[in-house]
Amino acid sequence: MRLYNTMSRSIEEFVPINEGKVSMYCCGPTVYNYAHIGNLRTYIFEDLLRRTLRRSGYDVKHVMNITDVGHLTGDGDDGEDKMEKSARETGRTVWDIAEFYMKAFFRDEEALNIERPDIICRATEHIDDMINLIKRLEEGGHTYISGGNVYFSIDSISDYGKLARLNLDDLKSGARIEVDSNKKNPKDFVLWFTNSKFKDQAMMWDSPWGRGYPGWHIECSAMSMKYLGEHFDIHCGGIDAIPVHHTNEIAQSEAATGKTWVNYWCHGEFLLMGNAKMSKSSGSFVTLPVLEGEGYDALDYRYFCLTGHYRSQLRFSYEALDAARSARKGIMERIADAKSEGPAATDPSEKAREYMAAFDEAMENDLNAPKALSILWQMLKDNGLSSSDKLAAAYHMDGILGLGLDKAEKKEETLDAELQALLDERTAAKKAKDYKKADEIRDKLLSMGYAVKDTPAGPVLQKM
Ligand code: AMP
Ligand code: ZN
Numbered sequence: 001m002r003l004y005n006t007m008s009r010s011i012e013e014f015v016p017i018n019e020g021k022v023s024m025y026c027c028g029p030t031v032y033n034y035a036h037i038g039n040l041r042t043y044i045f046e047d048l049l050r051r052t053l054r055r056s057g058y059d060v061k062h063v064m065n066i067t068d069v070g071h072l073t074g075d076g077d078d079g080e081d082k083m084e085k086s087a088r089e090t091g092r093t094v095w096d097i098a099e100f101y102m103k104a105f106f107r108d109e110e111a112l113n114i115e116r117p118d119i120i121c122r123a124t125e126h127i128d129d130m131i132n133l134i135k136r137l138e139e140g141g142h143t144y145i146s147g148g149n150v151y152f153s154i155d156s157i158s159d160y161g162k163l164a165r166l167n168l169d170d171l172k173s174g175a176r177i178e179v180d181s182n183k184k185n186p187k188d189f190v191l192w193f194t195n196s197k198f199k200d201q202a203m204m205w206d207s208p209w210g211r212g213y214p215g216w217h218i219e220c221s222a223m224s225m226k227y228l229g230e231h232f233d234i235h236c237g238g239i240d241a242i243p244v245h246h247t248n249e250i251a252q253s254e255a256a257t258g259k260t261w262v263n264y265w266c267h268g269e270f271l272l273m274g275n276a277k278m279s280k281s282s283g284s285f286v287t288l289p290v291l292e293g294e295g296y297d298a299l300d301y302r303y304f305c306l307t308g309h310y311r312s313q314l315r316f317s318y319e320a321l322d323a324a325r326s327a328r329k330g331i332m333e334r335i336a337d338a339k340s341e342g343p344a345a346t347d348p349s350e351k352a353r354e355y356m357a358a359f360d361e362a363m364e365n366d367l368n369a370p371k372a373l374s375i376l377w378q379m380l381k382d383n384g385l386s387s388s389d390k391l392a393a394a395y396h397m398d399g400i401l402g403l404g405l406d407k408a409e410k411k412e413e414t415l416d417a418e419l420q421a422l423l424d425e426r427t428a429a430k431k432a433k434d435y436k437k438a439d440e441i442r443d444k445l446l447s448m449g450y451a452v453k454d455t456p457a458g459p460v461l462q463k464m
Pocket of ligand 2: 026027028220245249
């Protein structure tokens with residue numbers, strides 16, 4: 001297995017700390033709103049990584065946190081508490097908000113065939129672990145108290161910012177963000193707040209420093225070390241976590257233990273909306289339930305994500321999603337055809353096994369999903385393979401792709417064939433300039449629950 005490591009900025013051979021085992025931590029969602037499909041792209045990438053590691057024979061222990069303590073709208077210590085803001089706007093309690101969006105997140109993950117992490121840990125259930133870690137940092141001389149808050153002093157360590165390769169001399173973070181006059185260094189960050197900017201903060205706990213709540217970064221250090229130990233293999237997240245969140249996680253974890261914390265740092269690139277990162281704060285974002293409401297299957301979105309490498313930006317558009325949907329449909333049809341001819345081969349031919357090996361190799365080479373998908377297509381189109389071989393190879397590949405190929409049903413095809421015939425008839429009518437007939441067919445399709453959408457690649461049907 002070869003993986004790009006953000007720490008070294010290069011693709012490295014993956015060598016686990018303990019032979020045959022992988023310990024992996026992924027930063028989970030902040031549950032104050034629906035996850036948008038950009039967030040979900042990151043979780044799909046992490047799912048591909050876990051599935052590929054398992055395929056390579058590793059016993060993977062995957063831990064993910066749920067940030068149900070509202071962290072602030074800024075990555076630093078600036079901005080508002082996201083959970084409190086959402087509670088205020090909706091009139092619900094912060095606890096209800098967290099519960100509601102956590103459930104919504106798991107529903108999205110399930111619809112996308114994202115496998116559940118082995119351990120899911122909620123920040124609110126690990127406050128003691130965070131307090132103990134802060135105490136350890138305090139004993140090591142890495143903290144100071146100012147304005148009622150406990151801060152981590154980045155000048156207490158020698159290598160702050162090594163992941164992001166920050167040039168500390170150039171940093172004038174105070175220039176961009178709200179300056180916290182309590183900080184000795186603008187890059188210092190809060191470990192424990194007692195002095196809330198917001199009156200009547202709903203989530204507060206007792207601590208040696210007074211009643212308050214944890215800073216955002218400390219939860220990932222405390223929970224990952226609790227479940228994976230003080231030194232583990234892989235830490236994942238989206239690239240936006242590199243300069244602040246992961247940088248601060250490393251600083252406090254390594255300051256506490258005095259040793260390297262994580263061996264491989266893996267980051268997924270952004271999903272773009274237009275030319276900008278899809279984000280909740282910009283207000284320009286799409287959720288999975290919105291796509292589903294428009295007639296897409298969640299797995300059409302998963303397929304769309306597979307068409308881009310996780311380290312490349314991927315631009316979302318409905319045209320691209322339509323293309324992903326018709327490609328996935330094409331695969332499902334081929335699988336349904338093969339299924340109607342009998343079961344998958346238990347002892348696939350050498351040629352089928354060659355395809356499987358090429359697929360695994362593409363995934364093991366820094367998760368090259370676009371290449372892996374092209375190998376699936378090549379295999380399905382290979383006339384030299386029997387249907388049972390094709391099924392065996394496709395199911396093997398789907399163990400990583402997670403497109404639900406085993407669910408392909410021939411019966412879908414009768415309806416599809418009828419729809420396709422109508423669509424073809426409409427295209428022919430339009431070509432013959434018989435617009436009346438074309439409109440009649442469009443209306444018939446509408447009455448069957450399908451809207452016709454003309455795209456540069458030809459007309460496509462959208463389930464309503
Ligand atoms: P959050 O719930 O805001 O903490 O984000 C959850 C995960 O989604 C984090 O790993 C982020 O880095 C990632 N993320 C946020 N925006 C995007 C985006 N536009 N594309 C891909 N990943 C993203
Ligand atoms: Zn984290």
